[in-house]
Each structure stands twice: as C-alpha cells, then as structure tokens.
Amino acid sequence: MKLGFVGAGRIGSTTAFTCIQHLDLDEVVLVDIVEDLAVGEAMDLSHAIVGLDKYAKIVGGSDYSLLKGCDLIVVSAGLARKPGMTRLDLAKKNAEIMRSVAKNIVKHASDSKILVVTNPLDVMTYVMWKETGKDRREVFGMGSLLDTVRLKERIIALGGKPRRIFMMGEHGDSMFCPKSLAEVEGEVDLDRAIEETRGVAMEVIKRKGATFYAPAVCIYRMVKAVLEDTKEEIPTSVVLQGEYGISDVALGVPAILGRDGVERIVEYDLTDEEKAMLMKSAEILKERLKELGY
Ligand SMILES: NC(=O)c1ccc[n+]([C@@H]2O[C@H](COP(=O)([O-])OP(=O)(O)OC[C@H]3O[C@@H](n4cnc5c(N)ncnc54)[C@H](O)[C@@H]3O)[C@@H](O)[C@H]2O)c1
Numbered sequence: 001m002k003l004g005f006v007g008a009g010r011i012g013s014t015t016a017f018t019c020i021q022h023l024d025l026d027e028v029v030l031v032d033i034v035e036d037l038a039v040g041e042a043m044d045l046s047h048a049i050v051g052l053d054k055y056a057k058i059v060g061g062s063d064y065s066l067l068k069g070c071d072l073i074v075v076s077a078g079l080a081r082k083p084g085m086t087r088l089d090l091a092k093k094n095a096e097i098m099r100s101v102a103k104n105i106v107k108h109a110s111d112s113k114i115l116v117v118t119n120p121l122d123v124m125t126y127v128m129w130k131e132t133g134k135d136r137r138e139v140f141g142m143g144s145l146l147d148t149v150r151l152k153e154r155i156i157a158l159g160g161k162p163r164r165i166f167m168m169g170e171h172g173d174s175m176f177c178p179k180s181l182a183e184v185e186g187e188v189d190l191d192r193a194i195e196e197t198r199g200v201a202m203e204v205i206k207r208k209g210a211t212f213y214a215p216a217v218c219i220y221r222m223v224k225a226v227l228e229d230t231k232e233e234i235p236t237s238v239v240l241q242g243e244y245g246i247s248d249v250a251l252g253v254p255a256i257l258g259r260d261g262v263e264r265i266v267e268y269d270l271t272d273e274e275k276a277m278l279m280k281s282a283e284i285l286k287e288r289l290k291e292l293g294y
C-alpha cells in the first residue's frame with residue numbers, strides 16, 4: 001500500500017509516524033510546500049521504521065509527482081487557528097490552498113482516495129470534492145471521530161462508561177451528540193461532557209499551540225479502515241446527497257469505511273431536536289461555502 005501526505009507539518013508528520021507504527025505500508029510520501037520539511041520528516045521516519053524492525057520506502061519533497069500511485073492521500077496542508085479564532089475563520093485562505101492541492105492531486109494521483117484534515121474541516125472536504133470532481137465516496141474528512149473520542153474521554157473523566165456514542169454535524173461549534181442513540185453506563189452529566197467537548201480543542205491550542213496526537217490517532221483509524229477494508233462504522237465528514245434530508249454540503253455522519261472509501265452512509269432515526277441540530281450545522285457550513293463562491 002502507498003500512503004501519501006500533503007502537508008508535512010504537525011498533523012502530517014505525527015500521523016505518518018503513527019501509521020508507520022501500526023500499519024504495514026510499502027511506501028509513504030510526504031509532500032509540502034516547504035521542501036526541506038518534507039525531506040527532513042521523510043528521512044527521520046525512514047530511520048524510525050527500521051528501528052521498529054519494519055521497512056517502507058519513505059520519501060519527501062515538494063514535487064506532487066511523488067504522489068503517483070497512492071492508494072490514499074491525507075491532506076493537512078494549510079493554516080491552523082490561533083487562540084481567539086474559530087475554525088471557520090480559516091476558510092478563505094485554506095480554500096485557496098485546497099484548490100491548489102486538488103489540482104495537483106488530479107494531475108498526479110487522480111485515482112487516490114483523499115482524506116481531508118485541513119480546517120474548517122467540513123468546508124474543506126466539500127471544496128476538495130468539488131475541485132477534484134471525484135466520486136463523493138472517495139473524498140472524506142476527519143473531524144467527528146476526533147469529537148467522538150474527546151466526548152468519550154469526558155464521559156470517562158466524569159465517571160461514566162461510554163458503550164455507544166458519537167458526535168456528528170459540523171466539526172466546529174455546532175457539533176452535537178444524538179443523545180437518543182447514546183448508551184452510557186453510570187451517572188454522568190452528558191450535557192456537561194458534550195459542552196466540554198465542544199471547547200476542548202481551543203483549551204489545548206491555548207496551552208501547547210496546536211492539537212496533533214489525538215487527531216493523528218483518529219486519522220490513522222480512518223486510514224486503517226480504508227487500507228485494510230475493515231468496514232468499520234466511523235463518524236466521517238462526507239458530502240450528503242439526500243441523506244438525513246440534506247444535500248450539497250459535507251457534514252460529519254456515521255459511515256462505513258472500506259477499500260472504496262465511504263461505502264455507506266448510516267442513516268439513524270434522529271429526534272426532531274437532533275434533526276434540527278444537524279440542519280443547523282448544514283446551514284452554517286452552506287453559508288460559508290456560499291461566501292467562498294460554492
Ligand atoms: N480535522 C481535524 O480534526 C484537525 C485536527 C488538527 C488540525 N487540523 C487542521 O489541519 C491543518 C494543519 O494543521 P497543522 O497543525 O499540521 O499545521 P502546520 O502548520 O504544522 O502544518 C501545515 C503544513 O501545510 C503546509 N502547506 C501550507 N500550504 C501548502 C500548500 N499549498 N501545499 C502543500 N503544503 C502546504 C505548510 O508548509 C505546513 O508544513 C490546519 O488547518 C488545522 O486546523 C484539523
């Protein structure tokens with residue numbers, strides 16, 4: 001398997017490091033506009049993988065032709081937010097980057113599936129889908145899985161055991177948990193856990209400047225599902241065309257991931273309140289897409 005990264009910064013490099021430890025890969029490619037960064041990360045990762053008594057051809061550079069033959073490309077190229085910013089504040093600048101990246105992927109690796117990470121995640125997933133012209137099953141984003149992992153951490157920290165629970169909607173302030181589908185053992189203030197989940201990324205960013213370990217693990221889980229065809233149900237940002245009564249916007253929804261990418265969107269029965277929250281996410285994201293000219 002050949003795994004590509006566009007963006008060899010904190011997310012790209014940390015995810016690559018995570019993937020070489022847990023996956024059996026034949027090739028890894030890191031592309032970044034800062035060529036030395038991509039080359040240096042590739043060199044370091046090449047030493048690390050031998051240290052794990054494993055081998056994969058790991059190369060880096062700024063030349064997109066390195067991506068030729070990739071099965072899956074993780075895109076984290078772009079600006080990250082700073083304290084006081086929302087993810088949506090990054091939309092204009094990162095959309096320009098997504099358009100450039102999309103053009104290069106189509107030129108050099110048109111058959112590859114694309115896992116978008118760049119924020120605002122759902123908006124960037126839509127832009128990548130639109131600009132590549134690929135089947136919507138092959139362009140998807142990681143956001144709601146991270147929100148789900150964070151919610152589970154909060155529930156455990158508050159004394160509960162999450163048996164079945166997930167976040168959906170915008171990977172942003174309007175994210176929500178369909179509580180009617182949740183199964184949690186123990187007495188837990190679920191609303192408190194959900195509210196803390198919404199704001200925790202910025203709490204990390206304020207303290208260490210960025211988030212990357214938890215995102216990298218979540219990206220790895222989605223990469224694994226696709227490359228190993230696990231058919232796992234994972235909350236995934238994907239363009240909806242009628243599912244949940246919503247069209248022409250990418251949102252975090254439960255989806256079955258496998259070798260073909262998003263193999264099925266899982267439509268659960270939501271309460272009227274949950275449907276309204278999902279619709280609110282859709283409206284917020286469509287407004288930002290409209291401002292970007294989509
Ligand atoms: N979806 C999520 O859950 C999630 C989680 C964490 C970070 N993010 C987002 O991921 C993005 C990257 O975060 P980071 O911490 O890795 O930032 P970073 O600054 O460490 O890395 C970004 C990299 O992108 C590169 N880059 C910029 N423009 C490029 C272009 N046109 N072509 C190729 N490479 C280019 C930069 O040189 C840099 O190395 C941000 O938008 C951040 O908000 C999303």
Ligand SMILES: O=C(O)C[C@H](O)C(=O)O
Nearest residue numbers: 081087119146201202211
């Ligand atoms: O919050 C951010 O800006 C980064 C990422 O989307 C996260 O949730 O960690």
